[in-house]
Amino acid sequence: MIKMKSKIIYFIFFISGLCSVNAQDSNEDKRPEIKEYEFKEISKAELQQKYHPKDSVAPAAIIYEKGDVDFDYIRGWKYNLEVTRRIKIYSKEGYEYANIKIPYFSPSSSDYKEKVTKVKARTYNLKDGKVVDERVRRRDVIDEERSENTNIVKFTFPKVEPGSVIEYTYTLTSPNIARLNDWEFQHEIPTDQSVYELSVPERFGYSERSNGYQKVYKKESSHIQDIKVIAEGSGVAGSTDYVFNDFTYYAFDLPKMKDEPFVNNQRNFLTTIKHELAYLKNIETGRIENLTRSWKDVVKNFYKSDNFGKELDRTGYYEDNIDQLLAEHKKDGAKIFAIFDHVRSRVKWNEDSRLYCSDRLKDIYEDGKGNSADINLMLTSMLRYAGFNANPILVSTISHGVPNTYPARTHYNYVISGVELGNGKVLKLDATSRFTKPDQLPYRCLNWNGRIIRRNGTSRTIALNPSKPSKINYNLNLQLSEDGTLSGKVRKQFTEQIAYFYRVKLTNTDEQEYIDEMGNEQDIQISDFNKRNVKKIGKPVLESFSFTKENGFDKINDKIYLTPLSFLATDENPFKQGRDDREFPINFTYPRSKKIMANIVIPEGYKIDYLPERKALKLPESSGSFSYNVQQSPNGNVQIMVQQNINKPIFLPEFYPILKQYFDKVVEKETDKIVLTKT
Helix, strand or coil: CCCCCHHHHEECCCCCCCCCCCCCCCCHHHCCCCCCCCCCCCCHHHHHCCCECCECCCCEEEEEEEEEEEEEEECCEEEEEEEEEEEEECCHHHHHHHEEEEEEECCCCHHHCCEEEEEEEEEEEEECCEEEEEECCHHHCEEEECCCCEEEEEEECCCCCCCCEEEEEEEEEECCCCECCCEECCCCCCEEEEEEEEEEECCEEEEEEEECCCCCEEEEEEEEEEEEEECCCCCCEEEEEEEEEEEEEEEEEECCCCCCCCCCCHHHHCCEEEEEEEEEEECCCCCEEECCCCHHHHHHHHHHCCCCHHHHCCCCCCHHHHHHHHHHCCCHHHHHHHHHHHHHHHCEECCCCCCCCCCCHHHHHHHCEECHHHHHHHHHHHHHHCCCCEEEEEECCHHHCCCCCCCCHHHCCEEEEEEECCCCCEEEECCCCCCCCCCCCCHHHCCCEEEEECCCCCEEEEECCCCCCEEEEEEEEEEECCCCCEEEEEEEEECHHHHHHHHHHHHHCCHHHHHHHHHHHHCCEEEEEEEECCCCCCCCEEEEEEEEECCCCEEECCEEEECCCHHHCCCCCCCCCCCCCCCCCEECCCCEEEEEEEEEECCCCEEEEECCCCEEEEEHHHCEEEEEEEEECCCCCEEEEEEEEECCCEECHHHHHHHHHHHHHHHHHHCCCEEEEEC
């Protein structure tokens, strides 16, 4: 047996059951058998199938997919993930699944660089009763850079039509054995069978964690394998016997991912298996070296990094500018805002979400462009220089997924700044956005919890979803004409996150395009449009316009039937599923308030025949409320005030039936009609 360096001797034993696979079934007799598929062996039955037997409207389905992971040692340990996937196309809407994209990690350092090889792909069709195929040629497989550290291999299947079966395979080789690629059993389309096989040298140990709601089976075994070893430095080759622990995870008849409202990232709830390196085992002595670190260890590693902690300590490049700002402002709040505004004005975000600086911050400051870590670590350093207790906050953006609670750097992909104010409150700041203010984060960061990390190694979780409600207030004045036309004026006021969304939209959209889009959505003609405070970030955004709406009410004989809130009414319940069908938390992301004050001028010659009744609703635990008040004013007009409040950002799935019933009543009341009759 070849003797390798000690760092090679210590590797990992597999942990099963640290977080068990969802609905793992220990009864062998109840487990369905895996159906084996061979690449290029396509049956006529697969090609003849017209629609999916369990989802007749599915545009496509995964007939079979398999991920097969093994390890080898060539100047360092690597794992190889071989993926095979067979997809049935049912309709033209399924053609998008014939466009394949395979991302892989490709940083400047060769120590962490992955590669994708052995790409094979074919399209199969049934022609005159015979199976014909068309392969994807090597020249049609494109490898391109997607971002600073990520490349993507992509290709498109040829001659795809309704009824086609497409199949592809590739191998991903990675030296990043600290965390294996996640395996997703569930997708946006139905999956008939998904298999994930993992063969791990006994030296290696991984924690197993799972997401999702679908049933996944698991089998375990082991075998002895002779593997080729090329040692580091000497290049001497040999072979040695290893005990491999084998794990097979498999699932059947997985439904497509449900499109449920108020879920900010559906991928958080896909049925998935994850493996992270947990500990090292010396096979000769049996000694275990734990790799599951404490948060203190993780934090200290950040502060030791040249591209994180050490950049926080460098101040010379900005001191003169910050000294000038501090001389101009006396109050702490004004100082914080001045530094915050200085950074976001000086350095533009390149839209890259990172935990570490891409370069020396002195160069980023001069260049005027950087990633999220460049900008917010620079901000943190400046705030510390100004005397504030400022520390970085690690964040997992919505697109990156909900972070786990156990200690690991890989949970996060973004960093913001936090000023600890001494009363337990942390002022959160992100200078990548032009449209936020202190203690307001861009939408991408509103993802459950972050973690503030301090130089002394301590840390704690920080809630990222706002507690302060975002408000939208309307003032509506309506007038009715005999011909059925509704006209009037609307004034709107937006605060917090709603104002943020408005500013982003108005900055990225031509004003006339925005007006036309709003008019089309609400079926009104808009004039006298005006907006204010779009660039004054600390103030509410104001919008006003005049409008006309043809056929704005119903007129039958001598009676008028009018929905008094008109196009501002909540006319559809966003929760349409059955009472027991909701699987995911209901994520409103931020508390919100909607208030409408409406004044309806009664046309001459008419009187009120019916006014809607007042209504008040409350959600349990003071989590929301609704009120509807209507009255006739002394001048004969009708005045209505409506208030909707959702007081917390996230509700558990069990709350779904209550929310559905609540919004049913909101819709019923807001669409209730006033009846007028001729005098």
